[in-house]
Amino acid sequence: LGDAGSTPTTSAADGVPSDTSLSGSGGLHLPQQLEQYRGDIMDAAKATGMPPSVIAGQIWAESRGQLNAATTNVNGKADAGLMQVNADTFKSLQQQNPGLLGNDVNDSHTNIMAGALYLRDQNKEFGDMGAALRAYNSGPDKVNKADLSDTGGVGGSSYPTDVLNFAKIIESGQGNLPA
Structure with missing residues (x-):
């Protein structure tokens, strides 16, 4: 988060079920995981x-x-949990949102809330979800609004497109998420 650029160390071999079938209620068709x-x-x-x-x-x-x-990104900082939140970003978010965040970045509720708060902040800053996702993945100083595949050397070039495509699949229930 903020300065990502690596893939989680967990994989299907580490226990992620390969079943990506979607179940839906409440408008979301979430994968089993x-x-x-x-x-x-x-x-x-x-x-x-x-x-x-x-x-x-x-x-x-x-x-x-x-x-x-858990991952270590290109700047040597560790990212943790479901939303891959780094410690510096988490600390800043805790200070800005004391009533919304717990103390354990590995707690699912806290981690998801932290990631969503950071995304909200980036969306406010850039006024565009694609740019907000680029900022989330590469850091706000790496956003090139003219080319969201430009990572500035940090993150994955297809991250904004991937997330938005995953969101469409999850929202519609149509299509398959990659394993």
């Missing part, structure tokens, strides 16, 4: 105004629903 976080996703969406399908799409992109996913 995210169903247990439905309430946390909806709470974060309500608190931040961010679309629940985009939050779920980010979780899929960041961790495939692995609560204890």
Whole structure:
């Protein structure tokens, strides 16, 4: 989050079920791996105004629903949890939103809320969900609004498009999420 650029260390071989079939209620067709976080996703969406399908799409992109996913990004900082939140960003979000965040970045509710708050802040800053997602993945200083595939050397070039595509699949129930 903020300065991502690596893939979670967990994988299908580490216990992520390969079944990406979607179950739907409440307008979201979540993959089985995210169903247990439905309430946390909806709470974060309500608190931040961010679309629940985009939050779920980010979780899929960041961790495939692995609560204890952990990565070290290109600047040497560790990202943690479902939304891959780094410690510096989490600390800043805690100071700005003391009533919304707990103390444990690995708690699913806290992690999802932190990621959604950060996305909301980036969306306010850039006024565009694609640019907000680029900022989330690469850092706000790396956003090139003319070319959202430009990572500035940090993150994945297809991240904004991937998350928005995952969100469409999760919202519509049409299509398959990658394993």
